[in-house]
Amino acid sequence: MSDDATPILHMLSPQKHVSPFDVNMGVDAGFRAVVPYINVTREEVTGLVQDAIFSRPPEFGSKTGIFIGGKDAILALDMMEDARKALVPPFQLSVFADPAGSFTTAAAMVAMVEKVLKNKHGRGWSGTKVAVFGATGVVGFASSIIAALEGAKVKLVAHRGFDRVVKSAAVSKERFGVDLEAVSGETPEGKAEIIADAEVIFAAAAAGVQVISAEDKKKAPNLLVLADVNAVPPPGVEGMELFMNGDPLPGCNAFGIGPLAIGDIKYKTQAGLFKHMLGSKEAQFLDFRQAFTLARTFTM
Numbered sequence: 001m002s003d004d005a006t007p008i009l010h011m012l013s014p015q016k017h018v019s020p021f022d023v024n025m026g027v028d029a030g031f032r033a034v035v036p037y038i039n040v041t042r043e044e045v046t047g048l049v050q051d052a053i054f055s056r057p058p059e060f061g062s063k064t065g066i067f068i069g070g071k072d073a074i075l076a077l078d079m080m081e082d083a084r085k086a087l088v089p090p091f092q093l094s095v096f097a098d099p100a101g102s103f104t105t106a107a108a109m110v111a112m113v114e115k116v117l118k119n120k121h122g123r124g125w126s127g128t129k130v131a132v133f134g135a136t137g138v139v140g141f142a143s144s145i146i147a148a149l150e151g152a153k154v155k156l157v158a159h160r161g162f163d164r165v166v167k168s169a170a171v172s173k174e175r176f177g178v179d180l181e182a183v184s185g186e187t188p189e190g191k192a193e194i195i196a197d198a199e200v201i202f203a204a205a206a207a208g209v210q211v212i213s214a215e216d217k218k219k220a221p222n223l224l225v226l227a228d229v230n231a232v233p234p235p236g237v238e239g240m241e242l243f244m245n246g247d248p249l250p251g252c253n254a255f256g257i258g259p260l261a262i263g264d265i266k267y268k269t270q271a272g273l274f275k276h277m278l279g280s281k282e283a284q285f286l287d288f289r290q291a292f293t294l295a296r297t298f299t300m
Helices: 020-029 042-054 058-063 073-086 099-121 138-149 162-176 188-197 214-218 259-279 288-299
Strands: 008-012 033-037 064-068 094-097 129-133 153-158 181-184 200-203 225-228 245-248 255-257
Touching (some): 008 020, 008 042, 020 033, 020 259, 042 073, 058 064, 064 259, 073 094, 073 138, 099 259, 099 288, 129 188, 138 153, 153 162, 153 188, 162 181, 259 288
Parallel strands (some): 064 094, 129 153, 200 225, 225 255
Antiparallel strands (some): 245 255
16 A cells, blocks of 8 residues: 555756755655755656656555756756656656745745735736846746736846846746746846836845845835845845845835745745645646645745
8 A cells, every 4th residue: 555655755956966955855744765866867867767666566656756956947847747758657656846946935935925915905916017037047937937827917137148038938938828028127227117117026036146226126116015035145135134024125115025934935835745745646746836826825
């Protein structure tokens, strides 16, 4: 019986390390054996998955999981699809992609902003104007798609390399059917225009990089909510405090959501998805969309 099976988690990373954060999360969620695989290529995924499923009876599939890490959103999604195609029913297992923990971070951020929009402004995502700073990173990529799928009008802001956000918008359209607008924030004038039009800002740039200054906030008359995932000084948004959770943000009329408040929901979401893998009798395939569905339950 599957209840007698040892829960085993195989953690695949295309990099030279598997994240200790993810290892700890998997163990604490209930996996009793966690095995890291490093420098994994797409070509190796099928063999690894089939080794995992064929070495156990079909009913043990619900206690066998694949976690896909790394730092590349598209590669993680591709590897998850490769893992799905490698299954041979009735032999199965579940797959969870969360590169750099960013899918669950993005889900948590969007869910928390949604709560503030509802509670403070009585509105949802439909038609809401969102500007994403750090749009080419994994958090920016995932959060922009989640918001767009919910009906927001999303702009991907380029700090340097406009072609990169154009490519990200094209990939998002191709894979998820969302229309994201690539815009240039590479000049002070361009950035000011984007900020002046935004109702929500996701600050998802690299750690220690400030993308919204006090002067920028003065140029944001329409801003309702500003969320920042950067916990490394200086904050991504000047004046943002780590634990802000829908509190008034100094220097503007918007409400702020800080990185450690987001981190709390992210932690619960990642732990919850690991537990969902273990609790399901059917194969699960989990990315930022399922993460957002779960994150919402923690912010209601």
